[in-house]
Amino acid sequence: MFAAMTDAAAPESAQTRPLTQDGPPLRLFLVDGSAYLFRAYHALPPLTRKSDGLPVGAVQGFCNMLWKLMRDMQGDAPTHLAVIWDHSEKTFRNKLYDQYKAHRPPPPEDLIPQFPLVRDATRAFGVPAIELPGYEADDLIAAYACAARDAGGEAVIVSSDKDLMQLVGDSVSMFDPMKGVRIGRGEVFEKFGVYPEHVVDVQSLCGDSVDNVPGAPGIGIKTAAQLITEYGDLDTLLARAGEIKQPKRRETLINFADQIRLSRALVTLDCNTPLPEPLDDLVVREPDKAVLAAFLDEMEFRTLARRVGDGNAAAAPRTLEARPSDKAVTAPVTSVSYVSAAARAAANPVAEPVAIDTAAYVCVRDLPTLQVWIDKARAKGIVAFDTETDALSSANAGLCGVSLAIAPGEACYIPVSHEDKPQDGGLAFEAPAKLEQISEEEALAALKPLLEDPAVLKVAQNAKYDIAVMARRGIAVAPIEDTMLISYVLEAGLHGHGMDELSELWLGHKPIPFKEVAGTGKSQISFKHVALDKATAYAAEDADVTLRLYNVLRPRLAAEGLLTVYETLERPMPGVLATMENDGVRVDPETLRRLSNEFSLRMADFEEQAQKLAGRPFNLGSPKQIGDVLFGELNLKGGKKTATGQWSTDSDVLESLANEHELPRVLLDWRQLSKLKGTYTENLIAAISERTGRVHTSYALAATTTGRLSSSDPNLQNIPVRTEEGRKIRKAFVAAPGKVLISADYSQIELRLLAHIGQIPQLQQAFRDGLDIHAMTASEMFDTPIEGMDPLIRRRAKAINFGIVYGISAFGLANQLGIGQGEAGAYIKTYFERFPGIQAYMDATKAFVREHGYVTTIFGRKINIPDIHAKSVGQRQFSERAAINAPIQGAAADVMRRAMARMPAALEEAGLEARMLLQVHDELVFEAPEHEAQAVCDVARRVMEGAAEPAVALSVPLTVEARAALNWDEAH
Structure with a gap:
C-alpha cells in the first residue's frame, strides 16, 4: 500500500515506535473526514445498495477518495495517518455564541444514514477514525498537528479548508486532494494577504457567513489584511482604532470591538484539545484484507473490491496486531468487525490461546x-x-x-x-x-x-x-x-x-x-x-x-x-x-421488626380467607396446590401448563383471573406480603453491619443491557413504591441524628426522552409548557377538555403512556384497566393515530435493529439485541419490544450516570457535607445536616436537570423533585 510498507519493513512499521527512536522521521497525515464526505456526496450521483435501498453513494465516493489518497501517498511515505471527524453535537463555541453555525442547513436526508458507514469504512481501511464530543474536527486536527510538530515531526493536513490555514508553518502543511497541490505559507498569503500567524486576525475581522461568525460589519478579507499588515496584529489594531482616518472603518472597529474579539475566540483552533488516541496509536498499518473485503462486500462495492484486492468478499477472521511496548498483547485475537452480534458471542475469537505460566x-x-x-x-x-x-x-x-x-x-x-x-x-x-x-x-x-x-x-x-x-x-x-x-x-x-x-x-x-x-x-x-x-x-x-x-x-x-x-x-x-x-444507609431495626410482625398477622388473615374461598386447607406457598385448586377444583378458565406439566400460577396468570374470582386476588396479596417480609423486613435487619450500624448494598454496573444499575445484598431497587406496604418499608430508612434524608427524583424521565427521541411534537410542547402529561394525552385521545376531566379517563391515558414503549398489548392494557380487549385495542389504535411520531419511532427502530443487531442511545451507548433474528417468532417479537424500549430506558440510565458522576464535585464545590447514599431507578437519595437541606435540594436539581448537557441538547426539559425529611418515605 505505502512505499514504507514493503514486506521487509512491515513488521517494524506495524508497531508504534517512540518518536525519539531511530527510524523514519514522524510524518503524520490528517484527513478532514467531513470535507471528504461532502465532496464525495456532491460530486457523485445518488447510489443505493441494491439489496435494501440503503443510500451508499457518498460512502462509495469516500472509499474511492481514501483509497486514491493512500495509493498516491506512497512517495510521501507517512508514518502516521488518521481521519478526523466532526462529532454530531454542539461544541464549546456554541456556549460562547449561541448563533454559531446556526444558519447551516441540516444535512441531506439521504446523507444522514451514511455518517456511521464512512466511519466504518475508515476503520475497514485500517485507518483510525477519530472524533471527540464537544470539539470540532478542526480542533482535533490542530491538536494532532501541534503534537506532531512538537515531537519534532511533520504534519500534513489533507484538506483545503481555509479555517485550517492558521496552522500552516515550517512543520505543518496542507494538501488539497482535489487539485493535488500543497498549501504552504506562500499559498496562505495568496488566500488571505497575510501569513498563517495572522490568519486568525484577518478572520476575526471579516467573519464567516457560513459558520455565522459575526466579525466586523463591512470589512472583507482585503481590508482586514491591509489593517493587520499596517498595525501588526489584532490587539494593536483595536487598541489604536481611534487613529484610523476613515470614519466608517474607525467607528466599526470601535463599536464592534467586543464582537471582533468574540469572533477571534470562535475562529481560533484549540491546539490543547484532548487527544482521544495517543499520537503513537496513529501509526500506519496495512488494512486487513479480509476485513476490508467484508466491508466492501457488505456495501456491494464490487468494482472497488476488485481494485483493492482480489475481489473475494468472504471475510476470514482478522488478527489484531500486537500493541506496542509494554502494552503488547502476547497472543493475537480475531477482530469482531462486520460480524453479526450472535456470531460474535457464540464464536471463540482466539487465533492462538495465550499460554500463561x-x-x-x-x-x-x-x-x-x-x-x-x-x-x-x-x-x-x-x-x-x-x-x-x-x-x-x-x-x-x-x-x-x-x-x-x-x-x-x-x-x-x-x-x-x-x-x-x-x-x-x-x-x-x-x-x-x-x-x-x-x-x-x-x-x-x-x-x-x-x-x-x-x-x-x-x-x-x-x-x-x-x-x-x-x-x-x-x-x-x-x-x-x-x-x-x-x-x-x-x-x-x-x-x-x-x-x-x-x-x-x-x-x-x-x-x-x-x-x-x-x-x-x-x-x-x-x-x-x-x-x-x-x-x-x-x-x-x-x-x-x-x-x-x-x-x-x-x-x-x-x-x-x-x-x-x-x-x-x-x-x-x-x-x-x-x-x-x-x-451505607441507616435503617431502623425496630421499625422493621414491627412491620415483620404486622405482615405475619395479615398473611395469616389472607391464608384463612383463601382456604375459605377454596373450600379446604392448602399451602399458599405451593404453586402445585394453588394450580390444583384454581384449575382442577374451581375450574377457572385461562389456565396454562408449564414445561413440567404443572399449572402455571405466576402473577400474570393470577392477575388475569382476579376479575373472575376472588381467590386469585387474595393469593396475590398474600404473596406480596410474603415477599416483603422475606426479602426486606427480615433481610434488612440481617444486613445491618455490626461495624457501621448501617446497610451497605452492592451496585452492579454491568448487569443490565441498557446501563441501568442493579443492587444486591440487599436489593433496594424493587421495594414497591405504589403500595402502602412498600412505603412502610421505606419509612425504616432513616437519617442519622441531626441529619435528614433527601430524595431527588426525575419526573417522568422516560416519557420526556420518548418525546425527544421520537420527536413527538405534542408531547414535547406539553412538557415545555409544564402540563399534566397524562391529562394532555387523554385530551388528545378522547377530545376531552383538561379542566374537569374524569380521573378514570386520565388513568387510562397514563396506563398507555407508561406502557406504550414497553410494547403493551390490548390484552395487557385490558387487564390493567379492567376493560375488554376490544376497547383496549381501540385505545391503543387511537393513541397511535393521535401521536403518529411514536409509531414512526417504533417502526424505524425495528428496521434498524433488524439490519444492525443493536440500537444506541442518544449518548452513544450500544445495546445489542442478539435474538432479533431468532427462529422463534416469540423471541423476535420480544427482541423488537426490547429494541424499542432500550434507547429510552438506556438514555434515562445514561442521564442518571452523568448526574451521579458530577454530583460529588458539585456538592464539594458548594461547600456541603452531604453524601449521596442510594440510587434507585430514577432517584438519588442523600444524607445531609439539617441546615444544608435546601442547599442540597438546589444542587441536586441543578446537576440532575442539566445532566444531558453538553452532550445532548434535549428538546424537552428534565425536571427533578427534591425534598428532605427524617425518613425515605416522607422525603417523597
Whole structure:
C-alpha cells in the first residue's frame, strides 16, 4: 500500500515506535473526514445498495477518495495517518455564541444514514477514525498537528479548508486532494494577504457567513489584511482604532470591538484539545484484507473490491496486531468487525490461546522486594492490580492480599493476613500460626503512593470492589481503568463480562477456579487460609489476565467509536459507587421488626380467607396446590401448563383471573406480603453491619443491557413504591441524628426522552409548557377538555403512556384497566393515530435493529439485541419490544450516570457535607445536616436537570423533585 510498507519493513512499521527512536522521521497525515464526505456526496450521483435501498453513494465516493489518497501517498511515505471527524453535537463555541453555525442547513436526508458507514469504512481501511464530543474536527486536527510538530515531526493536513490555514508553518502543511497541490505559507498569503500567524486576525475581522461568525460589519478579507499588515496584529489594531482616518472603518472597529474579539475566540483552533488516541496509536498499518473485503462486500462495492484486492468478499477472521511496548498483547485475537452480534458471542475469537505460566509468579513477602515491584510499576506507567479478601461485601471485607501485574506474564502476590489453620485434631483454642509476610499496615503504606500516583494508570476487573476495599483503608486509587466496563461498553447483551468468561473468550485461557484453591460448600475455606503457593498462582493470575484483557479490549473503544461512552458514562462510576457503598444507609431495626410482625398477622388473615374461598386447607406457598385448586377444583378458565406439566400460577396468570374470582386476588396479596417480609423486613435487619450500624448494598454496573444499575445484598431497587406496604418499608430508612434524608427524583424521565427521541411534537410542547402529561394525552385521545376531566379517563391515558414503549398489548392494557380487549385495542389504535411520531419511532427502530443487531442511545451507548433474528417468532417479537424500549430506558440510565458522576464535585464545590447514599431507578437519595437541606435540594436539581448537557441538547426539559425529611418515605 505505502512505499514504507514493503514486506521487509512491515513488521517494524506495524508497531508504534517512540518518536525519539531511530527510524523514519514522524510524518503524520490528517484527513478532514467531513470535507471528504461532502465532496464525495456532491460530486457523485445518488447510489443505493441494491439489496435494501440503503443510500451508499457518498460512502462509495469516500472509499474511492481514501483509497486514491493512500495509493498516491506512497512517495510521501507517512508514518502516521488518521481521519478526523466532526462529532454530531454542539461544541464549546456554541456556549460562547449561541448563533454559531446556526444558519447551516441540516444535512441531506439521504446523507444522514451514511455518517456511521464512512466511519466504518475508515476503520475497514485500517485507518483510525477519530472524533471527540464537544470539539470540532478542526480542533482535533490542530491538536494532532501541534503534537506532531512538537515531537519534532511533520504534519500534513489533507484538506483545503481555509479555517485550517492558521496552522500552516515550517512543520505543518496542507494538501488539497482535489487539485493535488500543497498549501504552504506562500499559498496562505495568496488566500488571505497575510501569513498563517495572522490568519486568525484577518478572520476575526471579516467573519464567516457560513459558520455565522459575526466579525466586523463591512470589512472583507482585503481590508482586514491591509489593517493587520499596517498595525501588526489584532490587539494593536483595536487598541489604536481611534487613529484610523476613515470614519466608517474607525467607528466599526470601535463599536464592534467586543464582537471582533468574540469572533477571534470562535475562529481560533484549540491546539490543547484532548487527544482521544495517543499520537503513537496513529501509526500506519496495512488494512486487513479480509476485513476490508467484508466491508466492501457488505456495501456491494464490487468494482472497488476488485481494485483493492482480489475481489473475494468472504471475510476470514482478522488478527489484531500486537500493541506496542509494554502494552503488547502476547497472543493475537480475531477482530469482531462486520460480524453479526450472535456470531460474535457464540464464536471463540482466539487465533492462538495465550499460554500463561502461573509458576512464574512471585510471592512478595518482604518490603525490599515489594519496593522493587513498585519501582517497576512506576517505570512502566501502568499496573494491573487486584485485591483478595475474606468476604464478598467490600464494606465488611478483610484484606488478605494484593496482586500486581506490570506486563503480561510478570505478576506477583503480596499476602498481608494469611494464616495457617490449626491442624485436624489440634486444640480448639490454639491461635492460627502467622505466616512470613508483610503486615497489612506496612504493605499498604508502601503501596499507597503507587496506587494514588496520577502518573501511573491502574487497571482492574470490576474496579469498584477494589476501590472500595482500598478506600476503607485510606487509599484513593486513581487513575483507574476497568476491563469489565470496557467489555460492557463494547458488547453489552452479547455475553457476560466476568474475568473468567472474558479470558476464555479473548485469550483462550481458562483461569484457575476459586473452588480449586478454596474448596466448595461446607469444606470451603477463607482465602486467608489458602496456602501461599496456591494463593499466589490464583491471585497473580487475576492481575495478569486483567492486564492482558485491557491490552486487547481498550484499543477497540476508539476504533469502534465507543471511547466517549466509556469515558463519560462508565469510567467515573466505580469511584462514585464505591463511596456510596462504603457510606451505607441507616435503617431502623425496630421499625422493621414491627412491620415483620404486622405482615405475619395479615398473611395469616389472607391464608384463612383463601382456604375459605377454596373450600379446604392448602399451602399458599405451593404453586402445585394453588394450580390444583384454581384449575382442577374451581375450574377457572385461562389456565396454562408449564414445561413440567404443572399449572402455571405466576402473577400474570393470577392477575388475569382476579376479575373472575376472588381467590386469585387474595393469593396475590398474600404473596406480596410474603415477599416483603422475606426479602426486606427480615433481610434488612440481617444486613445491618455490626461495624457501621448501617446497610451497605452492592451496585452492579454491568448487569443490565441498557446501563441501568442493579443492587444486591440487599436489593433496594424493587421495594414497591405504589403500595402502602412498600412505603412502610421505606419509612425504616432513616437519617442519622441531626441529619435528614433527601430524595431527588426525575419526573417522568422516560416519557420526556420518548418525546425527544421520537420527536413527538405534542408531547414535547406539553412538557415545555409544564402540563399534566397524562391529562394532555387523554385530551388528545378522547377530545376531552383538561379542566374537569374524569380521573378514570386520565388513568387510562397514563396506563398507555407508561406502557406504550414497553410494547403493551390490548390484552395487557385490558387487564390493567379492567376493560375488554376490544376497547383496549381501540385505545391503543387511537393513541397511535393521535401521536403518529411514536409509531414512526417504533417502526424505524425495528428496521434498524433488524439490519444492525443493536440500537444506541442518544449518548452513544450500544445495546445489542442478539435474538432479533431468532427462529422463534416469540423471541423476535420480544427482541423488537426490547429494541424499542432500550434507547429510552438506556438514555434515562445514561442521564442518571452523568448526574451521579458530577454530583460529588458539585456538592464539594458548594461547600456541603452531604453524601449521596442510594440510587434507585430514577432517584438519588442523600444524607445531609439539617441546615444544608435546601442547599442540597438546589444542587441536586441543578446537576440532575442539566445532566444531558453538553452532550445532548434535549428538546424537552428534565425536571427533578427534591425534598428532605427524617425518613425515605416522607422525603417523597
